[in-house]
Amino acid sequence: MMNYPSAAQMWQWTLGLPEQLAYRAAGLSELEAPDAPVRRILVAGMGGSGVSGRFLAALADNTSVQIIPWNWASAPSWLTPNDAVLAISYSGNTVETLATVNDALAAGVPVTGITTGGKLEKLLRERERPVFNVPGGLPPRVAFGFLLGTGLRVCSRLSGVELGQPERTTAALTQLRSNLGAAQFAPISVITKSLIERPVTVYGTCPLTAAAALRLKQQLNENAKHFAWWATLPELAHNEITAAGPGKPPRRLCLTLAEKPPPLDSVLDDGEQTIYLRGSGPDPLSAVLGLVFQGDLVSLALAEARGVEPYPIERIIAYKARLG
Ligand code: F6R
DSSP states (O other), X not given: OOOSOOHHHHHHXXXXXXXXXHOOOTTGGGOOOOSSOOSEEEEEOOHHHHHHHHHHHHHHTTSSOEEEEEOSSSOOTTOOTTSEEEEEESSSOOHHHHHHHHHHHHTTOXXXXXXXXXXXXXXXXXXXXXXXXXXXXXXXXXXXXXXXXXXXXXXXXXXXXXXXXXXXHHHHHHHHHHXXXXXXXXXXXXXXXXXXXXXXXXXXXSHHHHHHHHHHHHHXXXXXXXXXXXXXXXXXXXXXXXXXXXXXXXXXXXXXXXXXXXXXXXXXXXXXXXXXXXXXXXXXXXXXXXXXXXHHHHHHHHHXXXXXXXXXXXXXXXXXXXXX
């Protein structure tokens, strides 16, 4: 007997990305902007929660605030009380994230949390630090819109720098979703079919698409239980290129925002043909989240094509149980 949410439920949650992004956590407008705007924010989190930090970091690249994604079990020693830590953990019980938060608090660094509850909420409330709650009951990876949207609003508030307009992106993604009728779903099923037989490398060609590449790699792993890696161009031309060659290379998915896609085939020169997914939209956030949205659907379609259930992640649960 199946005792976990169905694949249909996973599709439904995943298709809710636009509404998730529009969600405004209670208390956001009361979040006090610091006297001096924060110039450096460490975004601590793991897996489906932590990946939001990559997007926030890439969105901050063209601004005066530096955002550092952090997926480790301790805080870096260079953090100072003038910096800020944003801890994102959907469950609020992720050991690595809690360890980073404890280090930061001990060093007098202000910490803000985004979670559904757990130990993170308890710890931060005890320390009278702000915590923003997102709706519970989902697997963290399908709560991505809640977490990223809230992260965007918190980082903008702390730094005084606007990193994106979630409301505008909600409108763009809603439009994309209504276009995903039969005709637009066709490319997704074509892509999916070509990924069944072999592992996949997902390529990003700029900081934003690198974040989307990592997200898609994680979704292929967790939803489709499929081996996937991620890499970036131009960096791969300085290492991975030497491993490429005839044989059975991984399938290649390249995420790009550029009109003219980068010539990955000629760079890697192994006879493999790259599948390009190009994002477009009224602004960088909308464009990259359009890619994420389609990638998420590809991961669910691949689960279906491989005959696996997207919801269960028993190995992650067992790992967490071992950590205690
Ligand atoms: C599960 C998922 C995982 C978790 C990760 C951290 O859907 O995506 O990657 O996000 O194990 O747990 P949380 O998000 O609760 O801090």
